[in-house]
């Protein structure tokens with residue numbers, strides 16, 4: 001539903017030459033928005049072939065004509081009014097009154113213009129209103145965020161930290177918050193994989209790739225990996241992508257997909273041998289409830305692989321947000337962790353710590369220089385007292401159920 005609304009809106013506001021690019025991707029259809037909505041809800045080979053072309057186009061547009069590209073949370077971009085209007089509809093009446101007071105008008109187009117033009121108003125909005133989104137609103141917005149990239153972000157971390165030990169994975173593995181399904185695909189050669197995600201568009205992508213893998217139709221995978229690699233180009237993880245032939249040489253064991261929230265897992269107790277949960281906990285409302293679920297569904301001795309942003313990552317996020325003035329907490333991170341808080345949370349639910357490895361480093365000088373220009377400078381000073389001698393933006397951790 002939200003995708004239909006979004007495409008209706010987007011195709012009505014983009015420049016004619018940009019619209020024609022999207023029309024050429026899907027020639028001869030009478031209702032472009034509904035055809036786009038339809039293809040994003042499919043999981044066949046044709047849908048994946050389409051997505052690869054679509055994401056090339058969106059990635060080129062982002063580089064060459066960012067104001068016209070599909071971008072979430074970015075002012076001076078055609079999508080910006082759509083998100084303001086979405087928030088306007090879902091925000092509670094008190095928040096709406098606060099916004100009206102702050103902007104000095106009840107007129108939504110005028111409020112949108114002010115939000116677009118005024119970084120201070122955007123910063124005020126993020127703190128006062130953008131951080132009040134419900135879990136359901138977040139899931140809804142996620143369907144649009146998924147249009148930005150083919151990748152779901154955790155592919156490098158998977159390759160760097162889980163892939164080297166992949167031969168040890170066997171039995172049943174839960175891919176919790178599987179996103180676009182890259183890890184699912186690779187792991188399915190070694191274990192029976194159960195993949196769950198709340199985002200339908202990403203799940204369809206994962207299912208389509210998994211179906212192709214099962215049928216042995218692998219010719220598309222080099223293009224998939226090229227695209228993911230290109231999209232993740234800026235991430236500071238020192239790791240090479242293996243070739244598609246190396247990564248996906250085997251045949252897929254059983255893969256089961258579920259659309260749902262990982263705070264209420266639809267699997268029996270003591271069912272899994274491992275849980276892969278990369279770049280997910282920070283997006284959830286209640287990580288504690290999720291860890292409790294992991295403890296329930298894992299067999300004793302089973303391991304959880306986690307990546308999550310650190311508090312340095314939080315400060316970096318706040319700094320960039322306050323400079324850019326985004327409407328929502330960037331990419332909707334609800335939580336950040338440090339080694340202690342992450343360890344304590346898992347230990348409270350009957351896990352022991354096997355490994356905690358910081359990664360994605362910035363140097364202190366660079367970090368403090370950026371921090372000095374931001375309202376978050378005090379938090380940055382406070383963090384300097386933390387255990388790492390470098391600024392690690394993310395953590396990789398392994399916990400074992402006792």
Ligand SMILES: C[S@@+](CC[C@H](N)C(=O)[O-])C[C@H]1O[C@@H](n2cnc3c(N)ncnc32)[C@H](O)[C@@H]1O
Nearest residue numbers: 152153154177178179197198199261262278283
């Ligand atoms: C940044 S992506 C990471 C995806 C994938 N693990 C990877 O490594 O690429 C975060 C994913 O978590 C999913 N997610 C967030 N909260 C969730 C929840 N409560 N239940 C299920 N999935 C959730 C989102 O839909 C999204 O696909």
